[in-house]
Amino acid sequence: MPYVNVLKENLSVKALSAKCLKLSPYTAFASLKLWALFVLFNSFAALMFLSFQKSAGTQLFLCVSSAAAVFCVAVNYILACSAVKVMYDGVNGARQDVLGAIVVALKRIIALSASALLIGAATYFLFSPGAYLRGNFKDWYFLLISAVYVCFFPYIIFHPWKIILEDKTVFESFRASCHLVKTHWLKCALLFLISGVVTVFLVFAAIAVLTAFTLWFNWEAFSFLKRLNLSLGADMPSNIKTAVMLAGLGPFGLRTAVSLTAFACFASYAVLFGFNMFLLILTLSYKALKAYNLMAENPPEPERKKTVEEEQDDLAALFKDAKEITINPGDDDAFEETSAFGHLDRREALRRFNKEDEDTANYGRIKPIIHEYPDPED
Numbered sequence: 519m520p521y522v523n524v525l526k527e528n529l530s531v532k533a534l535s536a537k538c539l540k541l542s543p544y545t546a547f548a549s550l551k552l553w554a555l556f557v558l559f560n561s562f563a564a565l566m567f568l569s570f571q572k573s574a575g576t577q578l579f580l581c582v583s584s585a586a587a588v589f590c591v592a593v594n595y596i597l598a599c600s601a602v603k604v605m606y607d608g609v610n611g612a613r614q615d616v617l618g619a620i621v622v623a624l625k626r627i628i629a630l631s632a633s634a635l636l637i638g639a640a641t642y643f644l645f646s647p648g649a650y651l652r653g654n655f656k657d658w659y660f661l662l663i664s665a666v667y668v669c670f671f672p673y674i675i676f677h678p679w680k681i682i683l684e685d686k687t688v689f690e691s692f693r694a695s696c697h698l699v700k701t702h703w704l705k706c707a708l709l710f711l712i713s714g715v716v717t718v719f720l721v722f723a724a725i726a727v728l729t730a731f732t733l734w735f736n737w738e739a740f741s742f743l744k745r746l747n748l749s750l751g752a753d754m755p756s757n758i759k760t761a762v763m764l765a766g767l768g769p770f771g772l773r774t775a776v777s778l779t780a781f782a783c784f785a786s787y788a789v790l791f792g793f794n795m796f797l798l799i800l801t802l803s804y805k806a807l808k809a810y811n812l813m814a815e816n817p818p819e820p821e822r823k824k825t826v827e828e829e830q831d832d833l834a835a836l837f838k839d840a841k842e843i844t845i846n847p848g849d850d851d852a853f854e855e856t857s858a859f860g861h862l863d864r865r866e867a868l869r870r871f872n873k874e875d876e877d878t879a880n881y882g883r884i885k886p887i888i889h890e891y892p893d894p895e896d
Contacts, residue, residue: 529709529807534802538795544614545795547614548616548794549790549791551616552597555597556597560590563586595631596627598793599627599682603619603683604794605797605801606804607619609802626682629688630681633677637674644666647659669703669707672707675699675710675800676698676699677691677692697811700811706807713796713799717795717799721792736774
């Protein structure tokens with residue numbers, strides 16, 4: 519395939535859909551591993567929060583809850599960054615090494631965090647002035663900044679891949695991502711938008727199905743909560759209303775708790791699987807763009823059919839440097855021992871074979887034989 523068609527072929531909707539379907543079992547299994555770690559660490563943070571919820575010291579509770587929140591954000595961010603390495607290994611057919619990907623993400627955590635903070639700070643300083651505007655100026659400002667942000671963001675979308683896979687620094691990863699996208703901004707922007715919309719739609723569809731099943735399974739409990747909520751009224755404080763409603767779920771406790779836990783587990787896995795599918799599409803795009811840029815920088819020479827004169831020149835070149843073949847008298851394959859000339863060298867063998875052709879005046883060389891033919895007129 520010519521290199522100019524590589525990007526069009528590999529980034530087409532048909533090619534990406536086929537590759538995503540082929541790699542979806544791998545993505546589902548890798549998402550299961552990441553989801554297990556997600557549940558483990560977030561459950562630990564939730565237990566920390568619940569254990570100090572009824573603590574008498576308000577400051578201690580605030581410290582523990584803040585630490586648990588920071589812990590959850592840090593762990594989930596590391597898992598999201600490690601998913602980039604896991605999806606890249608899946609695209610290349612490598613072994614699923616989730617723990618190894620987490621180790622790589624931890625080694626690059628400073629550059630990853632710095633790039634995320636830099637993007638967040640730039641976003642804040644771009645959008646914050648709009649809060650001080652009034653009327654139509656505010657709407658036009660947000661519209662303009664959103665357009666600029668959307669136009670610029672596809673150029674830096676691949677910077678996590680550059681940091682994790684190639685160990686680039688923050689600014690080097692931004693420059694490398696811009697160089698990777700270059701003139702293919704429209705294709706990358708449309709791909710990012712379409713894949714994001716499709717992924718979000720599928721995730722919300724899965725959560726909607728799970729919600730409908732959970733409501734059907736616990737219809738009596740939810741009907742009771744709805745009637746209880748109407749009877750309590752809107753003037754009751756939210757904390758007291760929540761405590762009363764939770765106490766009213768006593769008869770439905772085990773069944774409702776199991777179903778809600780299952781809903782939370784499946785919903786979180788659906789979100790994580792959708793996120794990994796989105797990363798899979800971007801990873802396939804990253805690999806296609808990288809291969810295209812490498813081929814564009816070193817394009818293969820076009821094949822050209824040789825002419826008849828060039829083929830004749832190549833044939834003549836085969837015999838141009840042909841050397842004189844000498845016979846080694848010590849080689850048993852050259853002459854048999856019973857041969858009369860087997861013990862002689864080349865010059866002596868030729869001299870004895872035809873002594874009449876020897877030119878003694880020319881230092882023993884073989885004299886040329888000129889055949890004279892009679893004149894037809896005679």
